[in-house]
Amino acid sequence: MAQFEIKRLVPLELFGYDISFTNASLFMVLALVLISGFLIFAMTGRSLVPSRIQSIAESVYEFVAGIVRENLGEEGMRYFPWVFSIFIFILTLNMLGMIPGSFTVTSHIIVTFALAAMVWIVATGIGFARHGLGYLKLFVPHGVPIWLMPLIVPIEIVSYLIRPISLSVRLFANMMAGHTMLKVFASFAVSLPFVAKAFPVLFTAAFTGLEFLVAFLQAFIFTVLTCIYLNDAVNMHH
Amino acid sequence: MIAAMTVLAAELPGIATDVAEALDEHKSGGLPQLNQPDFAPQLFWLALTFVLLYVIMKRVALPRIGEVIEERKDRIQRDLAAAERLKGETEKALQAYEKALADARSNATSIARQTRDSLNAEVDKERKAIEDQLAKKLSDAEASITATKDKALASVKDIAGDTVVSIVSALTNLSVSKDEVNSALAASEK
Numbered sequence: 001m002a003q004f005e006i007k008r009l010v011p012l013e014l015f016g017y018d019i020s021f022t023n024a025s026l027f028m029v030l031a032l033v034l035i036s037g038f039l040i041f042a043m044t045g046r047s048l049v050p051s052r053i054q055s056i057a058e059s060v061y062e063f064v065a066g067i068v069r070e071n072l073g074e075e076g077m078r079y080f081p082w083v084f085s086i087f088i089f090i091l092t093l094n095m096l097g098m099i100p101g102s103f104t105v106t107s108h109i110i111v112t113f114a115l116a117a118m119v120w121i122v123a124t125g126i127g128f129a130r131h132g133l134g135y136l137k138l139f140v141p142h143g144v145p146i147w148l149m150p151l152i153v154p155i156e157i158v159s160y161l162i163r164p165i166s167l168s169v170r171l172f173a174n175m176m177a178g179h180t181m182l183k184v185f186a187s188f189a190v191s192l193p194f195v196a197k198a199f200p201v202l203f204t205a206a207f208t209g210l211e212f213l214v215a216f217l218q219a220f221i222f223t224v225l226t227c228i229y230l231n232d233a234v235n236m237h238h
Numbered sequence: 239m240i241a242a243m244t245v246l247a248a249e250l251p252g253i254a255t256d257v258a259e260a261l262d263e264h265k266s267g268g269l270p271q272l273n274q275p276d277f278a279p280q281l282f283w284l285a286l287t288f289v290l291l292y293v294i295m296k297r298v299a300l301p302r303i304g305e306v307i308e309e310r311k312d313r314i315q316r317d318l319a320a321a322e323r324l325k326g327e328t329e330k331a332l333q334a335y336e337k338a339l340a341d342a343r344s345n346a347t348s349i350a351r352q353t354r355d356s357l358n359a360e361v362d363k364e365r366k367a368i369e370d371q372l373a374k375k376l377s378d379a380e381a382s383i384t385a386t387k388d389k390a391l392a393s394v395k396d397i398a399g400d401t402v403v404s405i406v407s408a409l410t411n412l413s414v415s416k417d418e419v420n421s422a423l424a425a426s427e428k
């Protein structure tokens with residue numbers, strides 16, 4: 001569990017609050033620098049026929065743009081920079097966490113919860129800004145018999161309120177469980193005798209591959225769900 | 239195999255303590271993720287880095303990529319439109335060419351027909367003229383033959399009369415005039 005510990009590298013304080021520069025802060029800043037540096041460096045050529053690095057940047061752009069268009073339509077492209085930032089930030093933090101000895105920012109519930117809460121607050125804000133109190137109709141699905149309403153409406157409300165929790169716990173639990181599994185199996189390799197060490201080593205290697213997939217998949221799922229929540233707010237399709 | 243399994247069994251309690259240690263190193267505060275004093279710095283740096291990231295993405299990085307993709311799309315659209323236009327022009331040129339070809343062909347046919355017609359007419363005229371000429375020569379020849387024949391026949395009568403006069407005078411000593419012989423000949427001809 002030592003890998004999840006927060007270490008204060010530079011203790012700082014602001015208005016009585018602890019804002020120390022920790023190992024988590026280091027990886028957040030690293031992600032910010034890597035993402036910005038990569039995307040800006042990749043586009044220095046701005047050529048019509050892209051170089052390899054430029055086509056990587058364009059692929060990421062088109063990938064997220066595809067998710068936004070699919071869920072929100074062309075009109076939803078105004079939220080594209082925000083959704084893109086969420087995707088690339090989570091993806092980079094997950095991937096940085098895959099480097100042995102590094103720190104996984106997204107394995108901390110407070111971080112994933114803050115991101116999920118931001119998504120939920122922004123989506124809810126857009127919903128009320130666009131539809132006023134009509135946004136509450138989201139809790140009254142079409143085509144449900146009236147006598148079922150007392151059951152359906154509370155369920156809808158609870159499932160809406162629980163969104164930031166499910167969104168954040170999904171990412172946090174996946175990242176933490178994967179890294180813990182790796183740690184446990186790697187520790188078997190230390191304690192098992194002789195040839196038997198091969199099994200946990202092989203398993204750890206295979207599981208590392210799976211963890212890369214999970215790191216991508218969780219960033220993708222978080223982004224898709226963000227788009228789905230935004231779509232509820234923008235179009236009120238349920 | 240059995241030996242390996244016994245070794246494994248002997249090690250099992252050791253493994254169990256390893257797992258317990260791996261999961262429980264931070265005994266004092268449980269999961270490091272739930273250590274509340276760590277929340278504030280994480281939230282602060284998350285907010286700072288995410289807002290910065292969002293601003294850089296929105297203002298700098300994404301517009302650049304979007305512009306290039308947009309420009310490429312426009313360029314392809316323009317090229318396609320140009321290709322479409324050129325194709326239309328080619329088709330028009332081809333049609334004009336085919337029309338010209340068809341015109342030339344029909345022109346050639348009509349010229350050939352005219353030439354043939356005029357040649358035929360000329361040949362006909364020439365032939366007619368020659369035929370007329372020949373017919374005239376024929377009739378002239380026939381006329382001259384008839385005249386010669388008549389003259390010859392007339393000479394024959396004359397000679398016959400003379401011969402008769404000579405024969406009669408030689409045989410009968412009668413002098414017969416030529417007129418008498420002629421009338422007698424004319425009577426015998428009837």
